[in-house]
Amino acid sequence: DGGITQSPKYLFRKEGQNVTLSCEQNLNHDAMYWYRQDPGQGLRLIYYSQIVNDFQKGDIAEGYSVSREKKESFPLTVTSAQKNPTAFYLCASSKTGGGDEQYFGPGTRLTVT
Amino acid sequence: GIQVEQSPPDLILQEGANSTLRCNFSDSVNNLQWFHQNPWGQLINLFYIPSGTKQNGRLSATTVATERYSLLYISSSQTTDSGVYFCAVLTNAGNMLTFGGGTRLMVKP
Numbered sequence: 001d002g003g004i005t006q007s008p009k010y011l012f013r014k015e016g017q018n019v020t021l022s023c024e025q026n027l028n029h030d031a032m033y034w035y036r037q038d039p040g041q042g043l044r045l046i047y048y049s050q051i052v053n054d055f056q057k058g059d060i061a062e063g064y065s066v067s068r069e070k071k072e073s074f075p076l077t078v079t080s081a082q083k084n085p086t087a088f089y090l091c092a093s094s095k096t097g098g099g100d101e102q103y104f105g106p107g108t109r110l111t112v113t
Numbered sequence: 114g115i116q117v118e119q120s121p122p123d124l125i126l127q128e129g130a131n132s133t134l135r136c137n138f139s140d141s142v143n144n145l146q147w148f149h150q151n152p153w154g155q156l157i158n159l160f161y162i163p164s165g166t167k168q169n170g171r172l173s174a175t176t177v178a179t180e181r182y183s184l185l186y187i188s189s190s191q192t193t194d195s196g197v198y199f200c201a202v203l204t205n206a207g208n209m210l211t212f213g214g215g216t217r218l219m220v221k222p
Binding site: 033037041042043044045048050056058059088090097098099100101102103104106107109 | 210
């Protein structure tokens with residue numbers, strides 16, 4: 001089955017710890033994205049990558065880091081510098097980084113206490 | 114940046130009723146998508162519709178790019194249609210989707 005997988009589904013961490021969220025796709029898409037969703041809100045872009053070994057900041061990149069070493073994988077690290085890390089995180093991909101349709105993974109709910 | 118506004122913010126329907134959701138945007142776009150977010154948070158692609166009209170079963174969408182709005186029609190609504198509907202746009206100059214605030218739909222049996 002082709003698609004986007006995110007793991008884990010739920011993640012709990014103590015304040016001050018870094019945590020890495022996984023995103024894998026087997027759609028052979030060049031572009032991948034990370035979004036954050038807070039309760040009752042729309043999604044906001046954290047980072048995106050149009051090709052391997054390249055990525056750009058979105059609207060709310062502070063406190064986050066990413067890597068894109070493989071086409072299939074785009075992990076997101078939530079660092080201790082992120083002031084309000086508790087949120088729902090969604091990964092997406094598209095064929096290219098232009099106006100192509102984006103498809104989303106099932107998301108990871110991160111709770112930091 | 115581009116502004117995306119959705120209306121109404123909340124909608125309650127009786128099963129079998131029809132509805133129209135609206136998305137207004139403030140600039141030219143080269144991508145517009147409608148999504149349904151189910152109660153588990155999964156975003157399901159409904160339409161990729163930067164312009165024109167498309168239909169998929171009980172759902173259809175129309176985007177009038179020159180007037181900067183899009184409409185999502187839901188006919189003969191079912192309880193499984195409940196959830197949040199998002200419109201998202203991508204401008205000609207940008208690489209990121211900008212989401213509206215969503216319309217929260219509840220369909221009662």
